[in-house]
Amino acid sequence: MKHLLPIFFLFLTVNGIAQVYSLPNLPYSFDAYEPFIDAQTMEIHHDKHHAGYVNNLNKAITGTAMEKVSMEDLLMYASFRSASVRNNAGGHYNHSLFWDILAPKEKQGPISSELQKAIDAKFTSIDSLIATVNKAATSRFGSGWAWIMVTPTGELAVVSTGNQDNPIMDISTDRGIPILGIDVWEHAYYLKYQNKRAAYLSGVWSLINWEVVSQKYTAALNNPLLKELEKDNWLAIKDFHKVMAQTFHPAEEKNMTPLRTRSGELYAKSILLKNSTPPLSANNARVQQALSKLEKQCFDIHQLVQKPTKDEARKDAQLFEMISKAHDIFHEVEGLCHD
Numbered sequence: 001m002k003h004l005l006p007i008f009f010l011f012l013t014v015n016g017i018a019q020v021y022s023l024p025n026l027p028y029s030f031d032a033y034e035p036f037i038d039a040q041t042m043e044i045h046h047d048k049h050h051a052g053y054v055n056n057l058n059k060a061i062t063g064t065a066m067e068k069v070s071m072e073d074l075l076m077y078a079s080f081r082s083a084s085v086r087n088n089a090g091g092h093y094n095h096s097l098f099w100d101i102l103a104p105k106e107k108q109g110p111i112s113s114e115l116q117k118a119i120d121a122k123f124t125s126i127d128s129l130i131a132t133v134n135k136a137a138t139s140r141f142g143s144g145w146a147w148i149m150v151t152p153t154g155e156l157a158v159v160s161t162g163n164q165d166n167p168i169m170d171i172s173t174d175r176g177i178p179i180l181g182i183d184v185w186e187h188a189y190y191l192k193y194q195n196k197r198a199a200y201l202s203g204v205w206s207l208i209n210w211e212v213v214s215q216k217y218t219a220a221l222n223n224p225l226l227k228e229l230e231k232d233n234w235l236a237i238k239d240f241h242k243v244m245a246q247t248f249h250p251a252e253e254k255n256m257t258p259l260r261t262r263s264g265e266l267y268a269k270s271i272l273l274k275n276s277t278p279p280l281s282a283n284n285a286r287v288q289q290a291l292s293k294l295e296k297q298c299f300d301i302h303q304l305v306q307k308p309t310k311d312e313a314r315k316d317a318q319l320f321e322m323i324s325k326a327h328d329i330f331h332e333v334e335g336l337c338h339d
């Protein structure tokens with residue numbers, strides 16, 4: 001028994017700390033951000049608020065399949081997840097980015113020429129970019145964030161999201177990878193600035209480390225997630241996918257009722273999909289061909305469903321064969337988009 005005790009405590013310890021996400025250290029001391037953000041705010045913000053998001057995220061995903069899912073996936077499909085996962089994954093991601101881009105003046109590095117060029121092209125100058133972000137930040141009602149992001153087409157854009165949401169999430173109408181985020185929750189500024197959000201904003205720009213923002217810009221342009229976001233914004237394919245899943249998967253389990261009752265809807269969605277504009281990366285002849293094939297297949301399915309028969313079992317077998325083929329063509333389209 002005596003020699004088992006250490007093993008038991010080791011087991012306890014390992015289990016106690018075996019968490020998927022952990023709180024990153026703040027890169028500088030709490031008072032390094034003075035006078036723009038006071039030390040007490042930094043301490044509470046990092047040690048209490050951010051720590052809370054990390055702990056609650058770990059609690060929400062422990063023992064679920066989400067333990068193995070990447071942070072980007074957690075965010076990207078936020079609409080399918082619980083409020084707890086959405087808020088706390090967002091909270092962890094957003095704050096980690098925020099600490100990265102803040103630095104006291106003497107630790108800040110210069111902006112890259114690439115980012116400077118992109119800013120000039122879209123916003124004419126850094127000052128007008130800052131004014132655009134400030135406008136997004138001050139007009140955000142209640143808690144949230146203002147962002148500079150890289151869009152799926154590789155452009156810069158300014159957006160704002162509520163609560164702990166961000167533009168990677170599928171609940172956001174404008175999607176992209178954030179490279180700069182400003183926390184406009186009151187917990188970020190209330191002790192020093194009270195309700196004066198605009199005063200906090202004018203202070204926080206003195207802490208932005210453009211060298212790190214530049215690194216995030218380059219990384220975002222090269223991040224495969226950008227292509228995923230572009231594809232995920234193809235709403236017609238999402239719409240089609242939903243009806244396809246809800247008719248094909250029951251059919252696999254010998255339940256043909258959903259397909260028999262919704263073949264018209266499936267065909268209608270295939271027409272909308274054929275007539276939609278695919279994302280740039282998938283807008284080519286092969287995808288168009290596959291979409292035409294898919295529409296024809298859905299048309300044939302709908303025709304057969306409507307056709308009277310004396311042999312329902314045979315009709316079901318034929319329908320299953322046809323929906324399986326439609327499903328294959330659909331995945332051909334999806335697969336093609338990854339090129």
Ligand code: MN3
Binds near residue numbers: 185
């Ligand atoms: Mn915060």
